[in-house]
Amino acid sequence: MDDLSKEYVISYFNKSLAFHGDRPEAVKWSANGQMRRFEALLEIAPSIRGSKILDFGCGKGDFYAFLKMREISVDFIGLDINNRLIELARRKFPECRFDTFDIERDLLSEDFDYVFLCGVFNLKVEGIQELIEETLRKLFKHCRIALAINALSACCPKKDVELHYVYPAEMSRFAAKELSPYISLRKDTVNHDLIMFVYRNISSLPDS
Numbered sequence: 502m503d504d505l506s507k508e509y510v511i512s513y514f515n516k517s518l519a520f521h522g523d524r525p526e527a528v529k530w531s532a533n534g535q536m537r538r539f540e541a542l543l544e545i546a547p548s549i550r551g552s553k554i555l556d557f558g559c560g561k562g563d564f565y566a567f568l569k570m571r572e573i574s575v576d577f578i579g580l581d582i583n584n585r586l587i588e589l590a591r592r593k594f595p596e597c598r599f600d601t602f603d604i605e606r607d608l609l610s611e612d613f614d615y616v617f618l619c620g621v622f623n624l625k626v627e628g629i630q631e632l633i634e635e636t637l638r639k640l641f642k643h644c645r646i647a648l649a650i651n652a653l654s655a656c657c658p659k660k661d662v663e664l665h666y667v668y669p670a671e672m673s674r675f676a677a678k679e680l681s682p683y684i685s686l687r688k689d690t691v692n693h694d695l696i697m698f699v700y701r702n703i704s705s706l707p708d709s
Contacts, residue, residue, distance in 0.1 A: 502605065506626040511583050513624060518561070518585060523593075528560045528586075529623065538651050538694065539567040541687065542617055545649045545698045546707055550574060552614035557604075557640060558582075558621030562590030565597055578613070604636050609643050616640050616648040623653055625665040633667070634675055637699075641680045647700045648680070657693035669695050 502510075514528065521527040525535040542564075543549065550573050556564045559579030568575060580602035581587050590599040618640075622633045633652075641648050655666040673686050676699050683700035700706050 502626060502628045502632045506628065507582065507603070509626060510624055511585075514560075514583050515585050518589070523561060523589065525563065528563065528620070530563075530620065535563060536567070538619055538696075539564055541694075541696050542619060542649050542651065543573075544687070544696075545615060545647050548573075549615055552576070552646070553612075554578070554615045554617060555580065555613040555640070555643075557616060557618045557636075559587075559590060559599065561586045562594050562597070562599060564617065564619060565590075565594055569594075604639060605632075609639070612643045612645055614644075614646045616644045618648075618650045620651055620653075622667075623664050625663055629665050630667070634679070637676070638679055641699065644699075645701060646705045647698055649696065649698050652695045654693050654695045667695055669697075672697060 517529065518527040525532045530538070553576040556577065556579045559565070559581050560583070562579055565577050565579060568577070577597050579587075579590060579597065579599040581599075582601065582603050584601045587599045587601045590597075618636075622629055637648070637650065652672070653664055653666045655668045657666060660666060669686060672695060673684055676684050676697060680699050681701060683703055683706055685698040685700075685706075687696040687698075
């Protein structure tokens with residue numbers, strides 16, 4: 502993604518935060534929709550309690566707030582390209598580590614049990630599909646157990662011109678070829694969303 506597109510994404514969410522304040526709408530979710538997606542992500546394993554997790558594209562720390570509300574204790578790290586959202590997350594949750602991070606320029610130096618990406622690539626910008634694939638390649642290298650991604654499905658009958666939609670079949674083919682053959686693809690958990698879990702090996706699968 503070029504610098505102009507990055508500036509657009511950062512500016513878009515800065516304006517949204519200024520308008521909506523510290524609410525799910527600031528990151529383009531409804532409160533109910535955000536909660537349903539977070540609940541769906543927890544289906545990645547019977548429990549993630551005690552694990553080290555990365556929330557990539559963490560925004561203002563809403564996923565951590567959800568885990569805290571559920572009393573799910575984890576070693577949590579949140580990364581996002583938007584420094585204003587990261588600063589807000591740090592003020593709200595000083596017990597956690599939140600860092601500004603550009604996946605195309607910065608390097609990860611540690612591994613995680615689970616990596617989560619929730620709605621990170623929903624905004625349509627130039628080169629977004631290539632960025633999705635390259636990001637997943639990089640993140641999965643640092644994932645010990647499983648990676649979860651939520652995105653808007655191209656099967657949605659009514660599309661917003663501002664938003665980016667992915668094709669479930671293409672995403673699963675990419676993941677099977679480039680990441681791991683151990684994939685769970687959920688298309689019915691949240692209407693018109695794709696939720697994909699990619700596991701490091703067969704022993705990581707919840708039913709194995």
